[in-house]
Amino acid sequence: MGEVKxxxxxxxxxxxxxxxALKLKGIVYETIYExxxxxxxxxxxxxxxxxxxxxxxxxxxxxxxxxxxxEYIDETWNTTxxxxxxxxxxxxxxxxxxxxxxxxxxxxxxxxxxTQGAEQEEAIGxxxxxxxxxxxxxxxxNFFSGESxxxxxxxxxxxxxxxxxxxxxxxxxxxxxxRFPHILAWKDKFCDIxxxxxxxxxxxxxxxxxxxxxxxxxxxxxxxx
Amino acid sequence: MSDIVKxxxxxxxxxxxxxxxALKLKGVKYEFIxxxxxNKSADLIxxxxxxxxxxxxxxxxxxxxxxxxxxEYIDEVWKGVxILPQDAYEKxxxxxxxxxxxxxCIPAVFKAMVSRGEEQAxxxxxxxxxxxxxxxxxxxxxxxxxxxxxxxxICASYMALWVGAAEEALGIKLMPKDKFPKLxxxxxxxxxxxxxxxxxxxxxxxVGIYKTL
Numbered sequence: 221m222g223e224v225k226x227x228x229x230x231x232x233x234x235x236x237x238x239x240x241a242l243k244l245k246g247i248v249y250e251t252i253y254e255x256x257x258x259x260x261x262x263x264x265x266x267x268x269x270x271x272x273x274x275x276x277x278x279x280x281x282x283x284x285x286x287x288x289x290x291e292y293i294d295e296t297w298n299t300t301x302x303x304x305x306x307x308x309x310x311x312x313x314x315x316x317x318x319x320x321x322x323x324x325x326x327x328x329x330x331x332x333x334x335t336q337g338a339e340q341e342e343a344i345g346x347x348x349x350x351x352x353x354x355x356x357x358x359x360x361x362n363f364f365s366g367e368s369x370x371x372x373x374x375x376x377x378x379x380x381x382x383x384x385x386x387x388x389x390x391x392x393x394x395x396x397x398x399r400f401p402h403i404l405a406w407k408d409k410f411c412d413i414x415x416x417x418x419x420x421x422x423x424x425x426x427x428x429x430x431x432x433x434x435x436x437x438x439x440x441x442x443x444x445x
Numbered sequence: 446m447s448d449i450v451k452x453x454x455x456x457x458x459x460x461x462x463x464x465x466x467a468l469k470l471k472g473v474k475y476e477f478i479x480x481x482x483x484n485k486s487a488d489l490i491x492x493x494x495x496x497x498x499x500x501x502x503x504x505x506x507x508x509x510x511x512x513x514x515x516x517e518y519i520d521e522v523w524k525g526v527x528i529l530p531q532d533a534y535e536k537x538x539x540x541x542x543x544x545x546x547x548x549x550c551i552p553a554v555f556k557a558m559v560s561r562g563e564e565q566a567x568x569x570x571x572x573x574x575x576x577x578x579x580x581x582x583x584x585x586x587x588x589x590x591x592x593x594x595x596x597x598x599i600c601a602s603y604m605a606l607w608v609g610a611a612e613e614a615l616g617i618k619l620m621p622k623d624k625f626p627k628l629x630x631x632x633x634x635x636x637x638x639x640x641x642x643x644x645x646x647x648x649x650x651x652v653g654i655y656k657t658l
Contacts, residue, residue, distance in 0.1 A: 269545060269576055281534060288540045295533040308521040309507050315514045320495060353495060 221297065222279040224249035227263055229256060231421055231429050233378035234286040235274040240374055241290055243415045245297045287318055290374060303371040314365070317357065318375045325350045325376075329383065333390035333430075334437045340392065347394060351403070354379075358402035362409060373410060380407045381420050389430040450475035453489050454500040455482055456646045457654050459551075459603040460512040461500045466599050466644035467516050471523040513543055516596055528596050542580065542589060542597040549573045551603050554619065559658065562617030574625060577601065581627035587634050598635055605632040606645055614655035 226242065226249055228235035242249050254263055254273050266275045266282035276283045276292070283292050294303045304311050328350050332343040354376070357364060364372035387394055397404055410416060450468070452475050454461035468475050480489055480499050492508035493501045502509045502518065509518045520528040530536050550573040557563070557570040580589065589597035608619050609632070622629045635641055 269549075278534075283534070283537045283541070285541055285544055288537050288544070291540065292533055292537040295536070308518050309504075309509070311521065312509045312514050312518040315517065316509070316511050319511055319514065 221247070223277075225252055225277040226250070227252045227254055227260075227266065227273050227275040227277070229254055229273055231426060232273060233382050236419060236421075237286050237374050237377065238274045238276060238289050238293070239419050240377065240415055241293045241303065243419065244303075245293060245300050247293070247297060287322070287375070290371065294371070303365075303374060305365075305370070314371050317364070317372055320350075320353070321375050325354060326378075329386060329394065332392055332394070333386040334434055335441075336391075336438060340390070344392060344394070348399075351394060351400060355400050355402050358406050363406065369410075369413065377410060377416065379403065380410045380416070381423075382426075385423070385426050385430050389427060389434055448473070449503075449505050451478060451503040452476070452500060453478045453480055453486070453492065453503070455480050457650050458499060459607050462602055462645050463512040463599050464500050464502055464515045464519060466594075466602065466641050467519045467528055469640040469644045470528070470594065471519065471526050473519070473523050513547065513596075513600065516599060520596075526593075528590070528594075528599065530590075530595070539590070539596045542577075543600045545573075545576065546597065546600045546603070550577060550601075554603070554608060557619055558611045558615065558617075558655070561615055562619070567617075567619065570619065571624065574604070574620065574628065577604065578625050578627050581631055588631065594635065594638055594641060598631075602635075602641075602645065604628060605635045606648065607651055610648055610651035611655045611658075614652045615658070 224242070224247055226235070226238055228238070228251060230253055252260075252262070254260060256273070259271060263273065263275065264271055266277060267273075267284045270284060272284070274284075274286055274289065276289045278292075278296070283289050290303065304314055328343070328347040332340060332347040335343050361367070363369045364376050383395060386392075395403060450473060452464055452468070454465065454477065456462075456477075456479055465477070478486070478488075480486060482499070485497060489499065489501060490497055492503055493510045496510060498510070500510075500512055500515060502515045504518075504522070509515050516528060529539055553566075553570040553573045557566040560566040577589075584591070586592060588594050589601065604620070611617070612619055620628060620632075636645060
């Protein structure tokens with residue numbers, strides 16, 4: 221099926237979606253790690269618009285944006301189990317929730333992690349409200365995609381590891397077991413999947429990185445006010 | 446079994462026009478329900494409880510929200526006159542550019558509008574618009590979708606109509622012809638397509654909205 225390369229950083233949860241997808245489909249690929257402080261000329265050539273990772277290179281043609289890449293992988297390697305369902309309404313529903321995660325859940329949780337004091341307190345409410353909506357989505361299901369694992373689990377998968385890291389480094393508690401029993405149950409099932417289990421970046425390294433990132437954001441915000 | 450298609454939308458919104466254009470391109474009959482955005486209907490809130498926004502397509506009682514999600518749904522259900530390419534790579538490119546329009550281009554252009562044409566804001570908008578200009582140049586076709594209107598053209602309706610309307614209403618220049626000849630040419634071709642013309646709001650409506658900005 222051709223040569224496959226993935227441009228990524230070691231820590232990006234968006235790149236991890238693609239790692240999971242490639243591994244689950246049994247696709248052989250080469251990883252090229254990027255240093256975002258010193259982007260390679262190849263990356264700039266393959267993603268001139270955003271200059272970001274992940275970028276998938278399939279037979280030397282680049283595909284950018286993690287959700288676009290996921291659908292491309294699903295459509296191109298289509299003889300193995302599909303991530304997205306066949307039915308147009310089910311597909312539309314999945315795409316809606318993917319957008320909800322990327323636009324609202326990630327943004328609100330990131331804001332709670334990257335702020336402090338009164339600003340952080342204010343940010344926690346919306347983050348929890350969005351998680352309430354996520355929790356509701358899991359009622360009566362094993363996975364976000366239903367009975368079995370699928371597209372939406374790849375999309376929401378970052379919650380299973382990165383949310384805990386953001387909580388610890390941000391000094392916040394979001395995933396309360398009384399309020400979010402379904403998310404916690406899903407987290408266990410998700411993390412049990414072999415491909416998921418073996419792909420997480422090193423936890424200690426992530427903690428250090430997100431600690432530094434938070435300090436950087438806070439000092440930048442202080443400098444500009 | 447006949448389809449019952451309803452579209453909850455706001456005529457004048459660049460997002461609401463998207464499903465209308467797609468439905469008209471495909472010759473699908475639908476009922477249009479104009480929402481008062483300051484007083485949203487109980488139906489809209491029932492069909493889109495998460496975001497409470499327009500547009501929402503309701504097909505045989507099933508709601509679909511988010512304009513680009515709706516466009517892909519329409520394309521998958523009504524097969525004639527395709528909006529997305531068949532080839533997986535071409536499809537990925539279309540999705541990439543549709544996201545670019547929404548995530549980068551429209552916000553930058555909107556900022557330039559709201560700032561009443563402030564130099565820095567316009568310069569930033571031009572950076573994003575240049576990507577679209579280059580894409581048209583590279584493709585060498587009438588539309589972003591090729592010979593026919595496609596997903597990216599529909600998402601870029603904002604550039605074809607709303608930008609010109611804002612220029613008129615606010616007395617500013619956002620898309621000069623000498624800088625963006627391809628975008629200007631594309632705009633003319635796009636808004637003169639019959640289905641597109643039917644699906645877009647009248648220019649005076651949009652100019653009127655911008656005059657109150």
